[in-house]
Amino acid sequence: MSITQPRAHHLTKAFIRLDHLTHNLRLLQARVGEVPLWPVLKANAYGHGAELIAAHLVRLGYTTVCVADVDEAIALAEAGIHVTCIVLSASLPQQSEALVAYRCEPVVCTLEMVEALARAADIAGHGVAVHVNVDTGMGRIGIQPQEVQSFLDRCLDFPALWVRGLMSHFPRADEEDKSYSLAQLARFRAVATTTHPYGIAVRHIANSAAILDLPGSAFDAVRPGIAIYGLPPSSHIANPRVHDLKPVLEWKTRITFLKEVPPGTGLSYGHAFHTTHPSLIATIPIGYGDGLHRQLSNQLDVLVQGVRCPQVGRITMDMSMVDVTAVRGKVALGDEVVIIGEQGTEEVTADELAGKLGTINYEVVTGISHRVPRVITDADSNESRRERHRSG
Ligand SMILES: Cc1ncc(COP(=O)(O)O)c(C=O)c1O
Known part of the structure; x- marks a missing residue:
């Protein structure tokens, strides 16, 4: 899909309000102060058109976005959009060459992937930065909290690979009862404190619901998706600012x-x-x-x-x-x-x-x-x- 020349004769269109996107980003940024926003653009920017959303983010000064997989990162690069892509889904070793070539920062949760990325980085002649996913309760991907230190120790064996981030994800931050998310937050904080000696620069866990409704969850970067598009993460968000989001x-x-x-x-x-x-x-x-x-x-x-x-x-x-x-x-x-x-x-x-x-x-x-x-x-x-x- 072209950004500048949509099929003019098509009668059914999705109109994208970039002014609303800017508004929503400012609203979310105000929630987290100086902490960087890494907007989530996976699945064609939640159907909004990844290229045009990313191009606007670049105009606003954003330099890092989250995508689902390496293909989404390649599509942005081929559209001439120069951003660092955090790849959120688990990848397989056969994807490591492309991940390295496109300077992606993949989430990792297996040693097979760490080895493959390090090998690809050696061949490419430049390093690769990764984000270790720790499963604090999402139950989808990630290593267990008690495995983090030994995993990080093994990563040290690969000089071409830098663990830049430690990340996790909330499955229930959009619920009214925040007790599960608060316990998860405590688990993430506990793991994060044990990783100081490893030089991890960015700890990140917060999605839209957490940014809006879970104080103390911002750490060093946040990953808002649905809220940047002006949609509420659920009907249970207590923060009244959720009503100020504008649909894009x-x-x-x-x-x-x-x-x-x-x-x-x-x-x-x-x-x-x-x-x-x-x-x-x-x-x-x-x-x-x-x-x-x-x-x-x-x-x-x-x-x-x-x-x-x-x-x-x-x-x-x-x-x-x-x-x-x-x-x-x-x-x-x-x-x-x-x-x-x-x-x-x-x-x-x-x-x-x-x-x-x-x-x-x-x-x-x-x-x-x-x-x-x-x-x-x-x-x-x-x-x-x-x-x-x-x-x-
Ligand atoms: C790992 C990860 N982080 C952040 C997000 C953004 O979540 P939300 O759209 O609820 O803000 C998602 C989206 O599903 C995700 O999978």
């Missing part, structure tokens, strides 16, 4: 077909919906191929002419239908339809969709497919002026 992504499409139908008309596959009265039905060019989950069929509201209108019939791969009878006389072909975002005084949030799907906002935005161009916009950009003009 809006998801919009346009009406491509309109028809009046009589009562009893079956719509879309399986006729899972029949009209009960004379209805004006709009078709929109968005479906599960764009990441609009089929399970939302007949459950979703979208915004048309500032009014909530029900999506009706099965969501198909490329098209869906909306009952726009409520705006009959006002609605026209080409009108803007908001899937996520604001229109007039109404708003549909990623959380609303997530609630209907029984999932989390993370999955809703991350699930927006590659087919949907990500378009930079802000309140006054040409693109949003053009879009506003077109929608009348």
